[in-house]
Amino acid sequence: MEIPKEFNGEKVEIGEEKEEIDLSEDFDFNDNENMIQFKIVYWGPGESGKTTNFFRLREKFELLKLTRGYSIDTTEGRTLWEDSLYLLFKFTLNDIKYNIITHVVTCTGQERFLSTREYVLDGADGIIFVGDSSPEKIEQNKRSFRELISFTKSKNIPYLVQLNKRDLKNVIPVENFKAQLGLPLQETYPDGTSVVYPTVALQGENVINCFKDLILQIIFNYFQ
């Protein structure tokens, strides 16, 4: 089964089964049937850009917010506990409409708050790992990625990997980053998702694309 790379509310065909997914950006509050709730967690080392991803999502899906969301940080702008937001989508599969409530959270990258991260990860249906492109951050990237794998390995939760801050003057080459994290060196997985999504969260580059690819993966898991 092949997952389409992009969708913007248009109908797309999924692999050989020719199912149609139409993930439209509206929500039916009167339709209480076929309600699904997903939780997506942004994970990664300190200051890699998780909260910045979160802000870009909140802007893009301005009209789809169920709640205003909150972002709790320390005076230095570091996430203390988590950022949290609920987004609403509607999508159709085989003529059945589903209302999807997506809970988006980011955890803190600060090493001293390890125990809160495990809590934030609880019940996750999908994860986006946000890596930092600064070459000097490679050890933090590796440590955080290993931690993520150790939390999720028995649960089989899908995750996508972002390599953020591609706008910096000095960035680690994507291939090198993949090798260091033990990721496959090819560009995409057989399902069509990228092994690494290069992003500039500050400008919102590739942020939504990565988020949507993960939502699709979660939907497929759900219906399999």
Ligand SMILES: Nc1nc2c(ncn2[C@@H]2O[C@H](COP(=O)(O)OP(=O)(O)OP(=O)(O)O)[C@@H](O)[C@H]2O)c(=O)[nH]1
């Ligand atoms: N140059 C550049 N800076 C970025 C980018 N994304 C985020 N930043 C900056 O990196 C710093 C940390 O960003 P946050 O989004 O707060 O990082 P975080 O991962 O939430 O950090 P913690 O919550 O402390 O773990 C901020 O100063 C951001 O403006 C990017 O794509 N490029």
Ligand SMILES: [Mg+2]
């Ligand atoms: Mg943060």
